[in-house]
Amino acid sequence: MKDTPLPPISTDLRPHLASPSTAVIVTGAASGIGLASARAVAAVGRPVALWDINGTAAEAAATAIAEEFGVPTCVATVDLRDAAAIGPALEQARQALPAIGGLVHAAGVVDTGSLEGITADNWDAGINVHLRALALLVQAMLPDLSANPGSAVVAIASINATLGNATNPIYSAAKGGMLSLVRSLADRLAHDGVRINSLSPGMIATPMMQPTLDHLPKGQLERRVLMGRMGEPEEIGRVARFLLSDEASFITAAEIVVDGGNISSQRQ
16 A cells, blocks of 8 residues: 555636546446446546447447547446456556546446345345445556546445335345445545545436336336436436546545435425
């Protein structure tokens, strides 16, 4: 462990969303919140590596991002249940992109079988994709992050980490673990001048959420939200971009909740 000298503190109030200009790796980047995060950082000129278990969809997304925003992109087909897949994908990103200074861990799976549906296999899959992968990704990327001033990590958690949910105990447990892991890693990473925060979305209109929306009566979920609607992935991507940037230079170990007022709601 080393104590890296901190960069000079800026009191410049001009926008810093594009700073630092280092590349960002986004997991789960082919759709939903991961894709929105990748597009958000690319929109301010940062190169981006799109990692996803669906390599074909990630390739299409990377091509579209490069064409729309004119930034370098690269793609890796990565199943984060396989710890050995992280090293080769990271080396590929190092070769394809400029210096790497950011990570958004958005990859995820969701269980729907409640307590009765838990098996050893699907427990391991859920924990390994969400929680174990965060630790292993940060560990593998530490040389890159510590070498580039302003580096930061964003872990996509969930309001389920706080509220709990009978339907998806594995997902809820994994997301709760991510909140604790972020606080632990923040203490360690601060010695290298690296920030890490968790971002907890509420109910967001993503492909992962769509089966639930199709199953429930229209408006049932929305009525619990103070703002009366589902969130859009881009509303999460913009916050992830902020947390990765020098705009958030004094924010670490924090959980940022973006839920339209769901956790605080007492509406039935």
